Amino acid sequence: MTVRGVHIQIEKLSHRYSARSPLTFDRVELEAQRGEALAIIGRSGCGKSTLLHILAGLMRPTDGTVRLDNDVVDKPSPRWVMMFQAPHLFPWMKVSQNVGVGLHFAGWSEEKRRARVTEAIKLVHLQDYADNNVQDLSGGQQQRVALARSLVMEPEMLLLDEPFSALDAFTRAALQRDVRSITKRLGINLVIVTHDIDEAVLMADRALIMAGSPGKIYDELQIDLPDPRERQDPAVQAMRARLMEAFHKAAGAPPPDGEDTHDAAKPASQSIQGIGAGGKGTTTTPRIMSAGTPADIG
Numbered sequence: 001m002t003v004r005g006v007h008i009q010i011e012k013l014s015h016r017y018s019a020r021s022p023l024t025f026d027r028v029e030l031e032a033q034r035g036e037a038l039a040i041i042g043r044s045g046c047g048k049s050t051l052l053h054i055l056a057g058l059m060r061p062t063d064g065t066v067r068l069d070n071d072v073v074d075k076p077s078p079r080w081v082m083m084f085q086a087p088h089l090f091p092w093m094k095v096s097q098n099v100g101v102g103l104h105f106a107g108w109s110e111e112k113r114r115a116r117v118t119e120a121i122k123l124v125h126l127q128d129y130a131d132n133n134v135q136d137l138s139g140g141q142q143q144r145v146a147l148a149r150s151l152v153m154e155p156e157m158l159l160l161d162e163p164f165s166a167l168d169a170f171t172r173a174a175l176q177r178d179v180r181s182i183t184k185r186l187g188i189n190l191v192i193v194t195h196d197i198d199e200a201v202l203m204a205d206r207a208l209i210m211a212g213s214p215g216k217i218y219d220e221l222q223i224d225l226p227d228p229r230e231r232q233d234p235a236v237q238a239m240r241a242r243l244m245e246a247f248h249k250a251a252g253a254p255p256p257d258g259e260d261t262h263d264a265a266k267p268a269s270q271s272i273q274g275i276g277a278g279g280k281g282t283t284t285t286p287r288i289m290s291a292g293t294p295a296d297i298g
């Protein structure tokens with residue numbers, strides 16, 4: 001697959017949902033280099049998902065601009081793809097058919113499609129499942145199918161809105177590692193919205209901390225760790241502690257003693273409720289994209 005990323009420039013980006021709504025976020029500025037992996041963390045409701053949707057061209061800002069390689073983003077494009085907590089597959093289709101659906105709609109011949117689909121399925125380690133019906137796969141495997149379906153279009157940027165939060169810890173860790181290594185290998189940008197401090201440290205080159213109402217990017221932390229990153233590595237643990245500290249500073253409160261840093265970006269009440277409900281808080285995603293997936297509306 002072709003290797004490429006994109007230069008992201010966000011200038012004075014502001015958003016409100018309606019003329020009467022308060023500002024969701026205000027004059028957000030951000031620049032990211034080609035191939036950079038960014039994690040956006042912050043407490044529920046500070047506007048992370050809204051920012052991601054605007055970056056994907058799924059929503060329009062109230063003010064300001066998003067530029068990708070100098071092109072203003074004002075609509076969706078196959079140049080960037082977004083993945084959500086639910087994989088949104090076609091349940092009656094096989095893995096290979098799901099992965100190839102975008103190419104099919106783009107008018108690719110079956111023969112051309114087959115080669116590209118095989119390559120994408122291999123990238124996500126599902127070659128033994130290509131002919132399986134997606135309904136017979138586990139949640140993690142279904143997320144891998146969704147990942148292959150995204151990668152098959154050769155995007156320049158992959159946008160992830162808490163995509164692994166419904167998965168068990170083992171499956172989540174494997175996907176975190178694989179998504180980072182695949183995007184690095186292909187040279188594409190990664191932007192991930194997450195409540196999980198560990199996920200940010202394991203997947204990103206830079207973590208952005210959003211806070212406030214209206215939201216702003218309050219702080220950022222360069223995560224200059226070698227790959228592969230292992231959770232138990234002391235350097236990873238030290239970075240996690242630094243990010244945790246920055247997160248609590250942004251939230252205006254010292255870290256409580258002995259707090260479990262997993263899912264730290266959620267208020268305590270939501271973290272507890274979120275276990276069963278997929279921990280989605282007020283994410284805008286399901287309202288826009290996934291009519292009929294009640295598990296997402298948590």
Ligand SMILES: Nc1ncnc2c1ncn2[C@@H]1O[C@H](COP(=O)(O)OP(=O)(O)OP(=O)(O)O)[C@@H](O)[C@H]1O
Pocket residue numbers: 017021024042043044045046047048049050051280281282283284287
């Ligand atoms: N369709 C909408 N209409 C009006 N307000 C909305 C709408 N969607 C979201 N909001 C509000 O905008 C703010 C930002 O929402 P957003 O989902 O972007 O936050 P978030 O940081 O991603 O939250 P979470 O971490 O819980 O997913 C919240 O206060 C939310 O209530």
